[in-house]
């Protein structure tokens with residue numbers, strides 16, 4: 226962990242970012258367009274939910290955001306505890322749970338997963354969706370997860386491991402030349418962000434240790450601070466029973482490209498088929514992974 230004062234400043238910035246983040250019409254994301262999300266992630270997401278629900282009992286969600294997954298698990302009969310760094314996000318999650326009538330089955334907590342202590346042997350299942358790549362102290366957190374699971378309990382993770390520098394460079398070049406919601410001039414003005422976009426976990430962590438912010442996202446300093454090492458941290462302590470990657474490339478560009486409106490979703494489906502082919506031919510790995518692991 227960087228020196229304590231600097232860590233406090235960075236984690237406050239991270240928390241503020243997540244509290245304030247809203248859909249940006251210039252830079253749309255897959256998860257803000259339900260039809261695009263369904264095309265690229267629908268089958269995978271439903272299978273993720275079913276895997277968790279099959280565990281029954283008590284579940285802890287790490288980095289729950291505004292509570293979408295926690296809510297669905299409570300609606301499916303699980304007793305849920307869900308943690309997030311952002312007070313604003315947790316407030317919104319609490320409000321949605323109350324309105325949905327499942328508030329009594331969910332406890333939302335504000336805590337920093339880099340430092341949080343989890344209660345021992347409490348949960349049948351711990352889950353994380355798109356959250357662990359923001360955790361600096363990933364090894365420590367995985368140990369806390371192991372301790373907090375009951376014997377035989379499951380750790381189920383959906384996360385982002387990044388595209389690697391070559392695919393990222395290719396994505397950046399395509400993004401620069403094709404018409405996107407972000408105008409060409411705005412894209413050109415973002416060129417100074419390219420080194421941070423291309424940087425992998427090791428160089429981001431080295432920059433952090435040196436006290437430099439040059440490779441960190443300006444608003445979300447811990448964005449992608451953990452990539453491949455989260456898999457190693459899990460493999461070290463759990464028996465992995467299922468693991469695969471998905472979404473190698475076009476999931477990233479599909480929401481940002483300004484397709485002719487009438488063809489948007491049919492073109493996106495074609496891009497998804499190309500993504501599937503890249504995986505099948507083992508041309509590349511997915512940028513996301515699913516993993517289910519058991520505590521021995």
Ligand SMILES: C[S@@+](CC[C@H](N)C(=O)[O-])C[C@H]1O[C@@H](n2cnc3c(N)ncnc32)[C@H](O)[C@@H]1O
Pocket residue numbers: 239240243287288289290291293308309310311314336337338339353354355356359360447
């Ligand atoms: C990409 S969002 C995913 C949110 C949610 N899991 C989802 O899939 O919609 C990442 C979440 O991790 C949370 N987060 C980031 N760093 C954290 C930390 N150190 N401790 C707890 N939560 C953190 C953020 O506040 C944010 O809500």
